[in-house]
Amino acid sequence: MRRVIEEAEFPDAGAEAGFRPDEDAIEAVLDVLRSGWLTVGPRTGALERAFAERLGGRHAVATSSAGGAVHLALLAAGVQADDEVLLPALAPGFAANAVVHCGARPVFVDLPAPGELRMDPAAVARLIGPRTRALLLTHLAGHPLGGEALEDLCALHGVALVHTGTVVPAGAAAVASFDADALVPGCAGGLLVTDDDAGAELARRLRSHGMTAGSWSRFTGRSAGYDAVGLGFNYRIDEPRSALALARLPHLEPELASRRRASSSARARLAALAPEVRVLGAEADQERSACLGLPVLLPSPARRREAVDAVRRARGIELRAVAPLVAEHLAYRTRFGSAALPQAAALAGSGLVLTPEQCLDDAVLSRLAIEAIAA
Amino acid sequence: MSWRIPVADLSISEQEAQSVARVLRAGELGMGRSTKAFERAVARWTGATWGVALASGTAALHLACMLVGLCAEDSVIAPAMTFLASAAAPRYTGADVVLCDSSSPTDLNIDPEAVEALITPRTRAVIAVHMWGYPARVGALRALCDERGIVLIEDTAQGIGARPADADGQAGTVGHLGCLSFFSKKQLSVGEGGMVLTDDPVLAERATGLREHGREPDGERWEEIGHDLSFDDPRAALGLARLASLSENIAHRRAVAEAYRERLTDVDGLSLMWPEEAMARSTHFAFGVLFDTPQLRDRVREALADHGIQTTRYPVLHELTEYAGFADPGSLPHAEAAAARHLVLPLSARMTVDEVDEVAEHVRRTLRAHAA
Numbered sequence: 001m002r003r004v005i006e007e008a009e010f011p012d013a014g015a016e017a018g019f020r021p022d023e024d025a026i027e028a029v030l031d032v033l034r035s036g037w038l039t040v041g042p043r044t045g046a047l048e049r050a051f052a053e054r055l056g057g058r059h060a061v062a063t064s065s066a067g068g069a070v071h072l073a074l075l076a077a078g079v080q081a082d083d084e085v086l087l088p089a090l091a092p093g094f095a096a097n098a099v100v101h102c103g104a105r106p107v108f109v110d111l112p113a114p115g116e117l118r119m120d121p122a123a124v125a126r127l128i129g130p131r132t133r134a135l136l137l138t139h140l141a142g143h144p145l146g147g148e149a150l151e152d153l154c155a156l157h158g159v160a161l162v163h164t165g166t167v168v169p170a171g172a173a174a175v176a177s178f179d180a181d182a183l184v185p186g187c188a189g190g191l192l193v194t195d196d197d198a199g200a201e202l203a204r205r206l207r208s209h210g211m212t213a214g215s216w217s218r219f220t221g222r223s224a225g226y227d228a229v230g231l232g233f234n235y236r237i238d239e240p241r242s243a244l245a246l247a248r249l250p251h252l253e254p255e256l257a258s259r260r261r262a263s264s265s266a267r268a269r270l271a272a273l274a275p276e277v278r279v280l281g282a283e284a285d286q287e288r289s290a291c292l293g294l295p296v297l298l299p300s301p302a303r304r305r306e307a308v309d310a311v312r313r314a315r316g317i318e319l320r321a322v323a324p325l326v327a328e329h330l331a332y333r334t335r336f337g338s339a340a341l342p343q344a345a346a347l348a349g350s351g352l353v354l355t356p357e358q359c360l361d362d363a364v365l366s367r368l369a370i371e372a373i374a375a
Numbered sequence: 376m377s378w379r380i381p382v383a384d385l386s387i388s389e390q391e392a393q394s395v396a397r398v399l400r401a402g403e404l405g406m407g408r409s410t411k412a413f414e415r416a417v418a419r420w421t422g423a424t425w426g427v428a429l430a431s432g433t434a435a436l437h438l439a440c441m442l443v444g445l446c447a448e449d450s451v452i453a454p455a456m457t458f459l460a461s462a463a464a465p466r467y468t469g470a471d472v473v474l475c476d477s478s479s480p481t482d483l484n485i486d487p488e489a490v491e492a493l494i495t496p497r498t499r500a501v502i503a504v505h506m507w508g509y510p511a512r513v514g515a516l517r518a519l520c521d522e523r524g525i526v527l528i529e530d531t532a533q534g535i536g537a538r539p540a541d542a543d544g545q546a547g548t549v550g551h552l553g554c555l556s557f558f559s560k561k562q563l564s565v566g567e568g569g570m571v572l573t574d575d576p577v578l579a580e581r582a583t584g585l586r587e588h589g590r591e592p593d594g595e596r597w598e599e600i601g602h603d604l605s606f607d608d609p610r611a612a613l614g615l616a617r618l619a620s621l622s623e624n625i626a627h628r629r630a631v632a633e634a635y636r637e638r639l640t641d642v643d644g645l646s647l648m649w650p651e652e653a654m655a656r657s658t659h660f661a662f663g664v665l666f667d668t669p670q671l672r673d674r675v676r677e678a679l680a681d682h683g684i685q686t687t688r689y690p691v692l693h694e695l696t697e698y699a700g701f702a703d704p705g706s707l708p709h710a711e712a713a714a715a716r717h718l719v720l721p722l723s724a725r726m727t728v729d730e731v732d733e734v735a736e737h738v739r740r741t742l743r744a745h746a747a
Contacts, residue, residue: 018402019402019404020399020400020401020402021399021400021402021404025399026396026399026400029395029396029399029609030392030393030395030396033387033391033392033395033613034387034389034392036384036385036386036387037559038385038559038564038565038566038567039558039559039566039567064430064431064567064603065430065602065603065604065605066603067602067603068603094603097600097601097602097603100600101602184404185404186402186404186405187404187405187607188405188430188603188605188607209433209459209460209463210459210697211459215559215560218685218687219377219378219381219685220377225687225688225690226690227695227696228459228695228696228697228698229696229697230697231463231466231467231697232459232463233433233463233467234430234431234432234433234434234460234567236431236567237567238559238566238567238610239566240395240566240609240610244399330598331598331599331600332600335600
């Protein structure tokens, strides 16, 4: 069987996705390099303030990876060893791994149906137990995998709710990935946002080995020495990457608007070509979606294979399959046992995520229509 | 406020900066060809067979501990006198850490005799740190570890290029695994970065997979739950450009350290640290002196600060809140004495002789005033 590219993150993702920083961003990086200060410093501070404001939050903490940001967000939410964290069956690897790195058990929540992205609150409620500490609400290509009812559910049960993505409720605890959320495509990095003062302080401290004062603080004379409180990590981002991300912020809104237009256009075109093509996530929900891609469900794995092969032959383009479920990976099955997630597994087996460019490619859309009808 | 003479400093040339710009313009933001080239170049420079580039020195130590298969049943011996990361990394795997004393207050590295006394049936690994760039006795430590079926991990974060007296090859290539750091203050710096060195291709391949969420190198399926410990091509390009001047950087640092020693020999109130013969083998990440008392140390630190001169000191781990339970006060006398009485003076590849003169003069003057 020909391999399809199954994961959103892979080497040179920036080059493959076609993203190149513009000259303003490159000059911002050059300025940092010329300054001679490379570790967490003023650019990182500026990025954090700007991003917190953008998401309507009080605090932001920038990290070397999205996984690191999720790890810190969960710790800030009080997750400890032997706790449980609920997350969608379609959660990406870096999010599920972060739960494991807390020493907690990931509890995956199935979809109500392969074509329905949002978890059923009743199903989530059934999975909340005495050890449930948090719900990590991830997205699929920007489409949230749960709705507002989950906020009430979590509040009722005293379960912390952590979103991922850049389109989140104001003031929500959230984590954005530089790469997966198109802040800086192809670049590792993350941003945690929270309104919780203590949580932000904990995240910032554990980002750098639990140290109570970092290099910049000692360099600028604000601190003389340091203590270490808590087992921390090195999740520090560096100034060049912060400068890159800061330069990207003004582009995010126009890019989001453009992606939403591409998504709407594809929905309309596919509806006209073949209603048999299941486009996931409702059009009406686009305002809550970052529209990083358009999830589409074909009738079967065989039809998906045909579509991928045909588009590759005809256009030299790789269609991206929905990633295999993290729960089904050998490491997870070995450690946590097999999880019964048939609806999400069906989507993972037959689903595709179209990129915004592919949304505007009539040859791609036509091929999907052919495969959907051929069933 | 910032310091007139900072404790560490770096400058990046326009040529080095443009090497980063070129990679950014090509859209190469992930781990690709520049990273592979950097790994090969550093492996060649150090004499290792394989290098696996990572997010940081901490990531390298963490990955090394994962590669060894450390878990909650295991115990690891690590120096009490080191940066936090050396002790944190084994703890990420669930293993516990036993702190080892320094050889003396003027030789911060651990010695094989002290390590041997700490070995128990649960000991799976020893982490030897080349503190401040001065090489530890890793030849003897490797022999001890081999005899006992224990893994030697070299924390070479501060010691790239150092030459142990009791082994062939550079620091980082004598143990089973070596860990480098490219943090901004290090001799080879890119901001944040690190590398695992090994001669074992199986370990190198596992490391490559584990650094990207635990994917196997061909991305088919995960057998282990990894982490995002990835490096990237822009930093690799910077590292490659700066590697060209690493030897010169180290030579300059060595000259500064020697200049300090000349000016601070036979000064009442302080002792030089490390044996003279280690000067040629060290790569001088930091330069420190040992004062007769903690009070003298603090007085000199304040006097230097008053003149805009930054200094630093390394806490012994168990004086920190997080490690308070790891050793009783008084149980590690050499490391504790070193921590209480040493002071790290400014040192960088940018430092001038005039600056060395000035720092040394302030130290001497403060000590004279105290003695008077």
